[in-house]
Amino acid sequence: MPHDPLSISPGFYPGVPLSAATFALALCIALTGCSTIVRPPADVADPVEVVLLDHGRHTSLALPAEDAGMIRYAYGDWQWYALNQTGAIEAMGALLVPSSAALGRQWLGEDATPANVATSFRVPATEAHWRITVERHKVAHLRNELEQIFTDHQASMVYNPAYGLTFVPHPDSYSYLHGSNHVVADWLQRLGCTITGSRGSSSWQVEQPASAH
Numbered sequence: 001m002p003h004d005p006l007s008i009s010p011g012f013y014p015g016v017p018l019s020a021a022t023f024a025l026a027l028c029i030a031l032t033g034c035s036t037i038v039r040p041p042a043d044v045a046d047p048v049e050v051v052l053l054d055h056g057r058h059t060s061l062a063l064p065a066e067d068a069g070m071i072r073y074a075y076g077d078w079q080w081y082a083l084n085q086t087g088a089i090e091a092m093g094a095l096l097v098p099s100s101a102a103l104g105r106q107w108l109g110e111d112a113t114p115a116n117v118a119t120s121f122r123v124p125a126t127e128a129h130w131r132i133t134v135e136r137h138k139v140a141h142l143r144n145e146l147e148q149i150f151t152d153h154q155a156s157m158v159y160n161p162a163y164g165l166t167f168v169p170h171p172d173s174y175s176y177l178h179g180s181n182h183v184v185a186d187w188l189q190r191l192g193c194t195i196t197g198s199r200g201s202s203s204w205q206v207e208q209p210a211s212a213h
Contacts, residue, residue, distance in 0.1 A: 035203040036185055038132065041192040042209035046136040049114040050191065052129040054204050058180040061187055062108065062117045063143050064136075070112040073146055074104035074165060075183040077174045082158045082167035101174035103149050104165035129206045134191040142190055176200070 038052065051062040053072070060074035078100040079085040108117055118128035150157070153168035160167060172178065177200065185199040197205075 035197050035205050036181065036195065036199055037197045038129070038185075038188055038204065038206045039194040039196075040132050040134060040206070040209060041194075044133055044135055044192075047133045048136040048139055049130060050132050050134060050139060050188075051114050051117045052132060052184065052188065052204060052206065053118065054127040054129070059184045059204065060104070060180070061184050062112075062114075063139050065107075065110075066140070066143070067110075069110040070108045070114070070117050071143070072104075072106040072108055072117075072165075073187075074106075074163075075170060075174075075180045076102050076104070078102040078167070078169065081163070081165075082160055084160055084162055099174050101170035101172055102167040103146065103170040104160075104163065104167045105146070105150060106165050127204070129204060131208065132188070132191075132193065132206060134193065138191045142187060 048064050050064070051070070053060045053062060058074075058076065060072050062070045062072045065071050074081070076082075081104065082102040114130040117130065149170065150166075150168050156169050158167045159165075172183075179200065182199045185195045189195050
């Protein structure tokens with residue numbers, strides 16, 4: 001995967017001052033308050049596994065690459081996530097005001113598999129849900145659509161080593177009501193999963209269909 005020459009210096013993660021983090025936590029509790037439940041489809045003709053990666057406050061999704069290995073995709077605020085501007089003002093702005101969004105991508109290598117993908121990147125996952133089986137053609141369609149965004153915005157590509165992700169602008173605005181958890185839930189729904197509960201929550205549960213047990 002190509003990296004643009006523009007590279008952002010690594011910063012402290014998560015990098016939110018206590019006052020900002022406290023406010024954000026209160027807002028999260030008020031607006032969400034429950035888990036997001038993912039139910040993969042029961043009947044899959046051409047199965048392939050995707051991995052939901054829970055990083056604590058945000059999530060990302062790893063999809064099988066076209067040939068071998070996996071690619072991780074993430075969504076977030078452009079200033080915060082792509083440019084590493086993680087001060088209190090940026091934190092409040094990212095939560096309260098719709099802003100420019102970023103789509104992140106990381107090639108995890110040909111040896112990456114659903115079972116080992118959680119150890120393949122810089123920012124750790126508190127939990128990796130890798131028993132999410134979906135149709136291969138739906139994964140290909142979503143992956144191609146995300147890759148087209150990178151193709152369309154090559155001139156604006158930024159690599160942030162703090163997260164190990166290459167970013168381009170995403171066409172949809174970022175806000176607390178349309179953050180990484182919402183977008184990843186939408187991606188999973190497009191892959192055939194049923195999503196219930198709070199899409200804004202960073203607490204995830206995967207419930208396997210009866211035929212998958």
